[in-house]
Amino acid sequence: MSAQPETLAQLTESIREIRETLQDNGKWREESDRRREEADRRYVMLREEADRRYDQLMEKSRLEYNRQAEEYNRKFAELVEQTKETDRRMKETDKRVGGLSSSVGEIVEHMIGGDNILAQFQALGYDVNDHYRNRKFGIKNTNSSGQIDMILEDGDVAILIEVKTNLKNDDVLEHIERLEKYRRWMDSKGHDRMRYVGALACAMVEDSVVKFAQKNGMYVIVQLGNTVEIVSPPEGFKAKEW
16 A cells, blocks of 8 residues: 555656656747747848848949949040040141241242342352242143242253242152253253252251252252341252253
């Protein structure tokens, strides 16, 4: 009969242990649920923060893109305006230079047609008294044709002058070719006794070009204010005759 109370006590202890276990399991479940909820909450927060930062980055990128696009458009518009202004200035410069070239050329031609240049060539031994302007020669529109800007004559010698605003080496070579064509043309017309001397008149010229022309046996005439002057030939200079 004494075994029954022990069994009841054991049963009671077992029930207590079960209750404690259930209570522990309940606390564990509650803790587990709490941690899961906390994890979900933190995930949501992190996701929202990530989305917010992403939106901020995209907005910043969009604003920066728009700013750069506006800056590019502004600079492009400025470049277009600058190009237009440059074109306008270039056209204006071309117009002015064209006008200057024409007026300077006319002034030089008028001056070398006066007594001043005649006197200077006379001092060099040329008995020049007559002058002609813009003499055309050869058959029109052929390789044998051309024009002499100014011719000074003293009978059997003629000085053929080419007038340029800014004299270059190429102009010297072209005048040599012009002199040779004029020589051939005049020979064909029976003027083979005439002797021709070359000269170049200009408003601007570099020293190297003057030396190049003189080396090829031609005189160089330069504009000095309202008059012109033959550049002093170097020692030993001899004018070439065509």
